[in-house]
Amino acid sequence: MATRRELSLALLCVCLAACALAPGPADASKMVGVYELRKGDFSVRLTNWGARVMSVVLPDRKGNLADVVLGRDTVAEYVNDTSYFGPITGRIAQRVARGRFVLDGKVYHMHRNDGRNTIHGGDRGFSRSIWTVKEYVAGGESPHMTFYYRSFDGEQGLPGNVDAYVTYRVSGAYTLGVHMNATALDRATPVGLLLHVYWNLGGEGSGDVLGHTLRIRASRHAVLDDELLPSSGRVEPVAGTPLDFRAPAAIGSRIRRVVVMGGRAVGYDTNYVVDGEGMRPVAQARDPASGRALELWANQPTLQLYTGNSLNRTAGKGGRVYDRCTGTTCSTSSPSRCVVVRFDEVCVIKHEEVMSCVRWF
Template identity: 75%
Template sequence: MARSQLLLALLCLAASLGAQAAGSGGRKMVGVYELRMGDFSVKVTNWGARLMSLVLPDSKGNLADVVLGKDTIAEYVNDTSYFGPITGRVGQRISRGRFVLDGKVYHLERNDGRNTLHGGGRGFHKVIWTVEEYMPDGDSPYITFYYRSFDGEQGFPGNLDVYVTYRLSAPYTLGVHMNATALDRATPVNLLLHTYWNLGGHGSGDVLGHTLGLFASRYTVLDVDLLPSSGRVAPVAGTPFDFRAPTAIGSRIRQVTGGKVVGYDANYVIDGEQERMRPVAQVQDGASGRAVELWANQATVQLYTGNWLNNTKGKDGKVYNQYAGFTLETMGYVDAVNHPEFPSQTLLAGQEYKHDMVLKFSF
């Protein structure tokens, strides 16, 4: 990072710290926190409640970090690729940056052309969370972050209490648990974890050879702006979106466009009952032998193949190019607040939102 860019990043971080300190009655410190169980470890930060790394062995016992990211917090400040944060209040896109709730029109910041992406330019990925609890080691290491989202933040109504817990358990399992409570007004909530994975190790090349299986027989049809403008949900059978049988990610990638670029940026409806924990995906890297099985209790999952990565500076001197990682973002339906035909993502005052993910790694 050039000196001018680094200075700008630090100034942005300082400004954010100052703004939040003024609202909270005290200064919050940004830190990096490690959870460890033997040769299995993760690092997280309270800047965006972000997953920064996950290290585990391969089939030969070699350790590698399988999460794409940055070296320093200052570099995350200006990150536009969404490396590893919790995004909200509403992840993914809201059409035209507006919605109607209880007869009132709400206008949000448009940070993705004419639409709102991941809660706005200063959504949950760009704020400092409070470290509520931290147990770095032991039988079940965990950390819990807390954030109070204020009424009107990025245009959303009502005060919202949000908690995110990262927890390790044996063998090689990471749990991510997101909870939110609408304190005084109805508001849409749809959180997601935006982690890029490469099971061969971050910076090891592309993920086109990874084998992906999705427990999804339908997908949400998205338009060129990656919004479900038609409201249609279609079968994956006979399309390049069909991963019901484990298939290499790159086998049909040239047949799809994620927005305006070749690659997957697709939303799948997970088979089974929405609020129950159930299998979402299985991914395996044949070269390293590493695999991951994802379970969650959400309605959909967004598959993104890093289509816009282009000579992007990553950790440890690595450079990430197109398809260097994939995301599996479990969540509710995209733009549900503007589609009454989709299950609602609106919390009433006093209601609680619960989003649980479990990632089971093997090698």
């Protein structure tokens, strides 16, 4: 009998500073490419549009291959996509209230693309920019690819120049390493990068993920308001709530009790404060039907669990459509001084400062 195959993804993120304005979306599909990293029957497809993961293919317990990430078929479709299928988001991932923050006594205003607020860097954030391919090794012992992006002073209303690098590396048994680096070149600036991949371990388009078992090693969560903002800065225990995944449980076992956005949506869009410090296991997910599993390790303090609540007959791969709960994101982000201490602050790095965060899936 074939043994159960497990997917382990390694993700290292370090924040730097600098980026170049990309052409508008109408021109983007002519300037981007699709690249593949392959090791045996494990393969990862990438594009430099948003330094994005397009697919992750691996076998189930019977050796059947499937793509386990949601997305689109062509680069042109990603260029016009607003669902954040697989990109690096930034310069500031997550939400910024009213698109406004104060740095060194000066008020900055970002482009608002989420109602009154800004999400994932604005309408032309890192996810909707063309990255430069710096290195590409498709096969061999360590297939890998490095993307580079320079974010200029004033881009999306943000101060300072930033150089950002992302390296994807396939190694070991079904292991994908993602290393993200960002450095402020000339002045203090907010930076917070995040890989936004929707996972379905049964295979994208195979149905919902409500039967996936999930464990999150977090005893606390950030209290969010009706706009999904941590405006109060409060952190509360998960014990006794449907947010408690300290012991493995099916995603769908309590999801109907999770009401967000003032009752306008049902599902997880939760920011967890991860237990412990340094590199440690953060979350594990498993699909009992296929036997595929995913494990996340991180040295970052928070994890965002999102069950795709905004997906509604959203166009996917192969003519399929995605609805709520057909995929889930488990994304770690932000250093503790910016997120755990006070959740409504943005993450700032100083001139020539390098910030390190490490995540392993």
